[in-house]
Amino acid sequence: MNGGPQIVGIFEHPTRLAPDKTVAQLHAEAARGALQDAGLTKDVVDGYFCSGDAPGGALSMANYLNLNLRHIDTLDIGGSSAVAQVAQACAAIEMGKCNVALITQAGRPKSAGVTTGTKKIIKDGAAPDVIWELPYAVPNVANYALVAARHFYEFGTTSEQLAWVRVAASHHAQHNPEAVLRKVVTVDDVLQSPLISDPLHRLDCCLITDGGGAIVVARNEIAASLGRPAIRLRGAGMGLKHQEAGAIDLTYSAAVQSGKEAFLRAGVSAADIRYASIYDSFTITVIIQLEDLGFCPKGKGGAFVADGNLIANVGRLAVNTDGGGLCNNHPANRGGITKVIEAVRQLREEAHPAVQVKNCELACVQATGGHMATRHASSTLILERV
CATH class of the missing domain: 3.40.47.10 (Thiolase/Chalcone synthase)
Structure with missing residues (x-):
């Protein structure tokens, strides 16, 4: 564009x-x-x-x-x-x-007193399938725990690997004065936090802000005419995933569709991206989306995020350099807008110096909306500094 x-x-x-x-x-x-x-x-x-x-x-x-x-x-x-x-x-x-x-x-x-991961995902009359879901009163965290458990079973992903997503977020949040949680945590800190819904611990869950x-x-x-850095949309895509009349595969998200379209329209690939804003409602959400966008093969997301690979100026791909929804901010339980904002900061070179990606010319923004184990949408942007 x-x-x-x-x-x-x-x-x-x-x-x-x-x-x-x-x-x-x-x-x-x-x-x-x-x-x-x-x-x-x-x-x-x-x-x-x-x-x-x-x-x-x-x-x-x-x-x-x-x-x-x-x-x-x-x-x-x-x-x-x-x-x-x-x-x-x-x-x-x-x-x-x-x-x-x-x-x-x-x-x-x-x-309003909403507690992390426990809000019911259904309301009377909210959706056509509500009468089937209402008896189970499924909370958000159980929904994503199902996804994590299946990923563990299919690919051997571990709780330690999930923890690295939170560790990277905390390394970034320490440099953000507005972040809610600025303390750097370790993998052991995540694993020793209370188990909320097996296999997800409290520190695997996003903030409520x-x-x-x-x-x-x-x-x-x-x-x-404004004299601001030029940040343009190079490619965009949307996708939808639902229960497909019972043919459910919990190991992938609608980012498979939205990411493919966005990268195709942009004329670039995941290999060209050095900064990504990835929706982080839970640590497993990040791993699934990274795989679906092509940053690593399906099933290899756990290994990809391990050992600090998402930490700016340390790993292969800087992710959520503001601390993300896990440590910084998750307003309205809808974290998409903050993902765009931090990507623009990176492209303008206005991120904190400690997390600013050098020569950041392309950024990927990815968010899901809904619930990954039932029905959700996905939106992907490729933004460019020109």
Whole structure:
């Protein structure tokens, strides 16, 4: 997409606990931060993208933010929504539907008392298959424990290998003043933390945080006038995986589809990527996605992440250099937007010096939304500094 739309503004809300703010207020504060980062005002925004975390949807939020819009989009595919909406914003701009697109995400699960991994994934009337799932009251952590257990059985993956994902995240988080958990942990620390749902330990689970983030995408001509580093979308893909009438294989995700499409459109391969933002709801989530994106063969993800291979300037592939959802931030239980934000920081060379990837020109952003053992979507972006 040379000459195409650019990401010109990003903002990650600094709060991780917001008992004194509304969700709408968090959206607004994130929007203001991203627009300030871009050097723009809300008056130039004519496209708005939000998801299920936006109270009242786009109609209410557009009114609350006092936006004069020509285009709105309310795609909701869980934690991958904001990632997909970057590609949709670029497409909308190229189709002439808007010139400056704003994407926001925010929530207050921490203030609401949601506990890691125990929230039921089903609600009355939430989905056609709810009547079959309701009796089992499946929590998130059990869902992902199933995936981990199957990966262990099929490929010999170990708890020690999963732990390395958390270890890498902690090495990065120590340099992030906004991160919730900045203490560097060891593999033994992860294995000695309480077992939540076999084989997942507490330190295999992501954070629950308040907060949010926002992204601004602008037409090339507008972006060029702002004097910001040019961050463009080179390729994007989406995928969907569900229960397939019972033909369930828990060892792969919809990233198989979305990653293949994104890399094909970008004209590059996983071997060309030195930084990746990978959705990390649980440590097993990272391993599965790395395999599905082609960073390593299927079944070899455990070995790939071991021994610090995800630590910036140490291993082969720097992953989640802000500390990710495991250590930094997981706002609204939808971590996709923070993945885009950290990728843009890396491409702008604005990441912390200790974790900045040298000569970072390409970044992969990957997120899943939904639940990996049942039904989920996947969104993949290849971003480029030009």
